[in-house]
Amino acid sequence: MSKKAVIVLSGGLDSTTCMGIAKDAGYELYPITFHYGQRHNREVEQAVKVAEFYGVADHRIVDLDFLKQIGGSALTDEKIDVPETAEEGIPSTYVPARNMIFLSLASAYAEVIGAEAVYTGVSAVDYSGYPDCRPEFIASMESTVNLATKAGVTGARIQIATPLIDKTKKETIEWGLTLGVPYELTTSCYNGLEEACGVCDSCQLRLKGFREAGSEDPIIYR
Amino acid sequence: MSKKAVIVLSGGLDSTTCMGIAKDAGYELYPITFHYGQRHNREVEQAVKVAEFYGVADHRIVDLDFLKQIGGSALTDEKIDVPETAEEGIPSTYVPARNMIFLSLASAYAEVIGAEAVYTGVSAVDYSGYPDCRPEFIASMESTVNLATKAGVTGARIQIATPLIDKTKKETIEWGLTLGVPYELTTSCYNGLEEACGVCDSCQLRLKGFREAGSEDPIIYR
Numbered sequence: 001m002s003k004k005a006v007i008v009l010s011g012g013l014d015s016t017t018c019m020g021i022a023k024d025a026g027y028e029l030y031p032i033t034f035h036y037g038q039r040h041n042r043e044v045e046q047a048v049k050v051a052e053f054y055g056v057a058d059h060r061i062v063d064l065d066f067l068k069q070i071g072g073s074a075l076t077d078e079k080i081d082v083p084e085t086a087e088e089g090i091p092s093t094y095v096p097a098r099n100m101i102f103l104s105l106a107s108a109y110a111e112v113i114g115a116e117a118v119y120t121g122v123s124a125v126d127y128s129g130y131p132d133c134r135p136e137f138i139a140s141m142e143s144t145v146n147l148a149t150k151a152g153v154t155g156a157r158i159q160i161a162t163p164l165i166d167k168t169k170k171e172t173i174e175w176g177l178t179l180g181v182p183y184e185l186t187t188s189c190y191n192g193l194e195e196a197c198g199v200c201d202s203c204q205l206r207l208k209g210f211r212e213a214g215s216e217d218p219i220i221y222r
Numbered sequence: 223m224s225k226k227a228v229i230v231l232s233g234g235l236d237s238t239t240c241m242g243i244a245k246d247a248g249y250e251l252y253p254i255t256f257h258y259g260q261r262h263n264r265e266v267e268q269a270v271k272v273a274e275f276y277g278v279a280d281h282r283i284v285d286l287d288f289l290k291q292i293g294g295s296a297l298t299d300e301k302i303d304v305p306e307t308a309e310e311g312i313p314s315t316y317v318p319a320r321n322m323i324f325l326s327l328a329s330a331y332a333e334v335i336g337a338e339a340v341y342t343g344v345s346a347v348d349y350s351g352y353p354d355c356r357p358e359f360i361a362s363m364e365s366t367v368n369l370a371t372k373a374g375v376t377g378a379r380i381q382i383a384t385p386l387i388d389k390t391k392k393e394t395i396e397w398g399l400t401l402g403v404p405y406e407l408t409t410s411c412y413n414g415l416e417e418a419c420g421v422c423d424s425c426q427l428r429l430k431g432f433r434e435a436g437s438e439d440p441i442i443y444r
Contacts, residue, residue: 062288065352066327069282070334098331107286108319112292137369144366147359148322183328 002028006113011046013123020179036069042192049185099132107145117159166208169209184218193222224250233268236343242401254282259290264414271407321354329367336435339381391431406440417444
């Protein structure tokens, strides 16, 4: 029986790279995508295409409308504008405790299907001030997961795998290209346009990454 | 401005006691109830009545249908029978990572509304083998919450308050009675019947608690 990994898949560049990395590590892929009231459905649509590309047997899409209900982020609250330039401190695009919530649900799923790893594409290099992308959060989360689940009693541990945590966007893209990651299917723009804006923080980071990796970004910019 | 606490409110005896305890500690109460595909809606109905009893301004009810989708528990999976007697090891009523998921979402809510505590009625005494009711899980969860949120950066900590963690059911009931906790509105039966079964693990624990506290359980048994 092949070993299983749950992949937190947003349809973005990093999580899609994690699909390639986990596959390369010999895992059977179980992507899980969260629909948390992002302003647009584009992330979910692209995640479905990425899952299809990898021919997965099961792709879970989880509705977390509550995150939109409570607001508190420019990504989920229409009353808060998405900034066009990088911000000081914690950005307005920070979604409260998002990674903790995603990893909690992904770990419950991992426990039920017997997966030994949960992959997430967080990067501490590009984290732009998000508290829940820091290595100390990930280490604490992994401990908590293994106390919260049967693993804490039976000893079958669940690993929170963060292969990109110390990688720049350039390094992520270089790694992904060697693995044939379908970057043409990914989306990064905060504005969720079919043609990326090329202006927001996220688009700028992505474009810089491709440029530094000496490759052309295959998605369309307006 | 009064200080705020989020209360993970299931409509059961312990979480309802936490409403009384947090109120007594001077908190403005913000209950949050999770509808996670329990076999019955009775818990949610009773939680609504408890919230009304306390006259709260806002009661959030969060749909977590995903926990039912992934199954793995007798409480959410109709294919697994609820046992009538206590089990060895981790019981079949264990819901994968439930408390980690609930506390993650409750903490995100606490962050947005500026609450300084999240109350949960877990008890390590009566935990019947649930890994996510152990004090070491709670301690780890609290650390993780404070790394995952803005608290981790700004220093405004969120406390995971577990006033019942070292309490027997008898002690919980004795405490609650001094606070006027409306036990007639609570439900504990795993079978979710309007009249409690009196036979399941949860009913037995509750009946024993009232008996030892020298009080009569005000709910109706069939």
